[in-house]
Amino acid sequence: MTIQEILMRTEGEIRCGEHRKDETVGRAFCSDLMSDVLTLGCQDVLLVTGLANVQAIRTAEMADISYILFVRNKNITDEMVQLARENNMVLIQCKSSMFKVAGELFTAGLQPIY
Amino acid sequence: MNFSYDIAGGDFVNAGQASSALKKILKSLNLDSSLIRRTVVSLYEAEVNVVAHAWSGNIQVNIQPDQICIVVSDKGPGINDINLAMQKGYSTASPEVREMGFGAGMGLPNIKDNSDVMELRSTPGEGTELKIVNKILS
Structure with missing residues (x-):
């Protein structure tokens, strides 16, 4: 699944790593x-x-x-973005709950690790 | 090759900086990515433990052609029962530490799982010393 598709399915906003929108990811893991x-x-x-x-x-x-x-519209600080940028990461923020996001992405084909 | 880093107890903002620095060094040495991940995960857990539980600490890293040796020593309350502390799920972490996403009693077991050799010694009321060795396979 591409990052672009994850953004679309979660109605997410990309906060860092816009240049990596076309990359694909195969699996997901939910945890706090x-x-x-x-x-x-x-x-x-x-x-x-x-x-x-x-x-x-x-x-x-x-x-x-x-x-x-990041789910539930949690605040992503400038410090977090800066550290993510230094490590070439993609940060996405969305309003949905973890449960809803997991369901949407699993239904769309993103695989669990376990 | 030797490196030394100091850790301040309670400083969660900077927790992980030493692990991050070591990761960059290990990558620059073109070591196996799995070895790098296991080593920095071990060190990161140890670093967070010092920040979460101790007053101050120090990390000594020695990189040899055949192994990476890390010694994390701290001044702090120490560990009363190391066997108990090694059990998954056992933790004495504060609510503040748990809010940071740690303190679930997985740190020391994670370190053991990600290191070839792990030695833990502690003197209650004085501090703790953790030695981690990961072998570099040629």
């Missing part, structure tokens, strides 16, 4: 628990989270995750 994210051990993942802070970006950096979707 960063230690859980650090156990994944795989790339090509969209992280869906409601945890909007710098550590969410840092965690993605360590776990080699390039795409993060």
